[in-house]
Amino acid sequence: MSDDAVRSTTVYQRTVKDVLLGIWGSIARFFRLMARNRLGFVGFLIILFYFIVSFLGPLVMPVDNNTKVDRIFERPSWRHPLGMDHQGRDVLSQVVNGGRDILTTALLAALISTAIGITLGALASVIGGGVDNLLVMVADIFMAIPQIPLLVVLAGFVQVSSMALLALILAVLSWPGLFRAVRAQVLSLRERDYVEAAVLLDLGTGHIIFREILPNMMSYIAISFAFSMTGAIYSQTALVLLGLVPFSSQNWGVMISIAWTRGAIFYRDAAVYILAPVFTIAIFQLAMVWMTRSLEEVFNPRLRARA
Amino acid sequence: MRAVLSSYYVRQFGKALFTIVFVTSLIFFLIRLMPTNPIEKYVNDLMINEGRSREEALNEARNIFAIDLDAPMYMQYLDYVSKLAKGDLGMSLLSRGTPVADIIKTVLPWTVFSVGVSLLVSFIVGALLGTVIAYRRGSVLDPIVSALSSLLSAIPSYLQAILLIVVLGVTIKINGKSLVPITQMRGAYTPGIQPGFTWAFVKDAFFHAALPISVYILTTVGGWTLAMKSNTINTLGEDYVTVARARGLSDGRITTAYVGRNALLPLVSQLAISIGFAFGGSLLIETYFVYPGIGKRLGAAVTNRDYPVMQGIFLMITFVVIFSNLFADLLYSVLDPRIRVGGKGE
């Protein structure tokens, strides 16, 4: 090997190491900041746990589909901590396997609605005039229409066959909240003296958007992203429970729905079967709300400095 | 001054009207332009299954959907709108011959009753509780109420309904009887009791509505409490509250006319949103509690793909929500003199 080659590999290695260290550093910093608010951090850890279990769990604990007539509504035991369902199948494995679709859809819906909200909000506030008036009016109208009934009627007419389509519908219905927040924020931020100063110093549009305005909106965006997710889970589960989104696969909503129709609620022994997915969803929603407190901390240096 | 004042009301009213036009048109075009148009499908079904002529089938469809398929699109639209304006929402597919308007007439009152009562109770309790914990910051009450509030408002209402049924109705049993007689509480009132403004009937109506009402209250009261708490804390920091104390006003007067009234203002504008939310939640809650309101009826219509009923109920719910929006806006303007001038002062 020539000297040059050696040098270049060492250089290469160093940069990789640097990059990794850099990433690790920012992850560590993120965790430290999240931990500033104890309740928020707990929420964050729970959310993290949900994603790990829902996406990696199925590899370790595949869903068991064999009907075992002798074990119907078996009570919780060490082997089956959440007992058995109406066909004698393990409930825990269903819970583990039932999150992936819901979380993916919610994440997708939140991403799309955040993207729409930010884009339209920025457009409305920057262009102003007629475009602004029109968008504000459309947002007002969307906010006035009751969401769940509209979703239900839509699902009655349209076959919601894929997660992506469901996510899209949910997003299209939920963008106005973030739109209004972003619009108001941009309108107020761009009047700020420090943005004016950046204009005068000719720091460029990119700098003004990404360094001056966006960082000051991040806490809004992050929090409204979290609330978009909880909203998407709320609507999604409701649609599943109403039998409007025929998911074939495992899903917490489907679990509740089946448990309900199989009359699980009337057997005391079956309580765990129906309560397991109910609590799974409830805890997720709660953790999400808790997490927003930490998000606020992460994106607001003034709060950060006080501690 | 007059002109500006009325322009606020004109604007609000115009917005409501526009939203109604938008939603009704949306529904019309949604049905007409869908690849699997439910009306065409229905006509085809009639022709194939019952061997009717297209003429007959179309006539029947016109009756049921309040839409004439053969007319040009704009005529269909105008026809649909004028029928809507007259309160004609078409006929139910499932129970033939029953106008959708009649169905709505029988189910809407129960939902308005249960949602209305719970919203009122929840709003009042939340506002009071929020004020109390804002004044008693640092007491034991604060963290408990705050934690409970965020817990209750985070969990979806329909899951709380299931929890109530499972825990109160099934799991916990005393002497072999469940804590709450879930099955007896089904329906809007006990069969055999004569509806009317009698004590027995009102009592019975409340008994049957008790579960939906408690779930609505449980899910919303936390939100009102937290909102009122933070508004009250903000208002307590306002200069005019300090000045009012310096003026020697009594604590009672300051709490009600100064802190309370100003802290309540933002809540009033949230009232409309929460009405829409409650109607949305009623779909599942009424289904679970077997309460014959508009939500349960919509759920049933959707399951059976009874399109005219779906459409009619959806429009009805939207109208109710839009008018409550309008009402909340008007209420707000009565409570806050600044809004009437239109935005912030000049």
Next chain:
Amino acid sequence: MSLASSRDVPLIEVRGLGRAFGSRRRRIWAVDDVSFRVPRGEILCLVGESGCGKTTTGKLIAGLLRPSRGEVRFEGQDIWEIERKSFKRYRTAVQLIHQDPYASLNPMQTVYEIMTAPLFRHNLVSSRAHAWERCIELFHIVGLTPPEDLLRKHPHELSGGQRQRVSVARALTVNPSFIVADEAVSMVDVSIRVSLLSMLGRLRDEFGATFLFITHDLALAKYFAWDGRIAVMYVGNIVEIADTPRLVDDPQHPYTQALLSAVPEADPELTRNKRRIALRSQDIPSLQNLPPGCRFHPRCPRFVEGLCDVQPPALLSAGDGREVSCHLVARQEAVA
């Protein structure tokens, strides 16, 4: 004399400057027909009460707002006519110091980031070390010590006076030739105000900076622009413009006279024996509903019926480089 040397061209000149706000139906002229020139190295103070249009004028000159009519000339060229490239040069040549030191620095950035963004953007430094050095140099100029510590902080960790110095230092990164200071010291504590003013004064003495100093405080204007000029604004117009000592000692326009007589002074005997000028009305006219004729006539103690309420006065020369916009002053001049 036909060829004016470049020295005769003022650094900044505004002609017939006007700026309207509001919708097409209800246009409100915040600034209406303002003209003045600021030669290189000089100070012009713009004095007036809130809502008189002085801040809007500042923003028009800084190029943050486009005039609705009239022009802003920089080195003789209309800034909205010149091509992109020269506009870029103009853009950094004029800097504005804001009033509120709490709002003019981005709370999300460190002082170092705030200071170095323009340095890197305009290739004014070659390396990070060089940038650091330049910051420290600028901090010495604006009197910020110790610079090393301050650079690492966030704005909210600084005092009001320190923040204001940082925003001056930030403006200096791009070597501006013209500085608009909009109430730059009015939110700073009395005891440190003067040192901020002297720092700004040094920028002129040592670096030849030219100033437009906007303030509502006549005493500050007098102190800062003693060898410069003061322009007094009232409801969108300039009513009087003169050399500072002349304007302060011998005001001509009734509004200037009223303003000067009204200023409370930090000297008990002086202030209690001051001659007071009583106005006919306390109400400042609103821009939506301007009085006809002279805008000051409903309040003016020297109001002449049939003249002041009919014809708007023009800003005319009244000798010694003074310009006044008043019918009565013009009449006196004509007699003399």
Next chain:
Amino acid sequence: MEETIVQQLPWSKGQAEEALLSVRDMWIEYQAARGAVKAVRGVDFDIFPGESMALIGESGCGKTTLGLGIIRLLVKTAEIKRGQVIYRRDGAAVDVRSMDEEQLRQFRWQDCAMVFQSALSAFNPVLRIRDQMYETVKAHRSASRAEVTEIAHPLLRRVQLEPERVLRAYPHELSGGMRQRVLIAMALLLNPPMIILDEPTTALDILTQRTIIDLLRALQSDFRFAMMFISHDLSLAAELANHVATMYAGCIVEYGTVNQIFYEPRHPYTLGLIKAVPTVTGDFEDLSSIAGTPPDLIDLPSGCKFHVRCPLATRRCKEEEPELMHIGPEHAAACFYTDEVERQADRAWEEIRNPQGEPL
């Protein structure tokens, strides 16, 4: 009522028993995240009937806290640690600190009204001025709406407002200057013997300031109330005060008649302030600012709190905190080197009156 004994201040203009309000050894602290904010540290002064006293100092010197402390209107995190606030009316003396809630409520506005800096936000936005006037009177005695209107009309006219229009208006319909005048009229509603004014002219335009100042002077001579105004603005003190107290880091560092404070200051901080403020009338004067920044009330320096910024500071100043000492009739200062300050003050005034120096 039990006789309240108050220590006589040697520099007071009269007997303490004749004062309207006597504040003695007042200490107020706030609880903040970083620690205790020592906002007021042992303040003594007397205000006599019909007198007008200015409390001047920079932001964060504790002057507003002191004002609020007198009528016990402090925020929850603040506490009066020590001290007496003796109020005398009709021959009786009572310590405001010992009043119960009801007595305190009656004391406020009826005995001591307060005009705030933020007149813009001093009124309840959802109530008409008429209602706010009415409830103010109603809180202290029984009165009909007609009666209150009858009292309010001349007062509003007195502050140059149209009573009919103003009473009917909501606060947001009035301009800043008008609201400030309404608040002043409201302060006079119960004819109190004393009014505290917190930055009454800050944030107002010059011509409006002038109106307010002239009004206050005229009203005081009509109604004979005592004024205590709190301001960072020396010119307001120069305009209106009989006596001036300079506050620094929670203490009164100098007290004297208005002429003493302006022409014969004996504390370097007072002198520094005077030298830092320009006047409009007259020739150019050279100004100088005080070095450094106002102190952090949580972490105060040792000894004299001003020593870190003081040009005269010696080791003694660093180690020992000077008390407010009687240095002449009605004049007191908290400084070890009043003689040196006197020399500098004379020199400064000499320069202002006979300027030779060139402007900067």
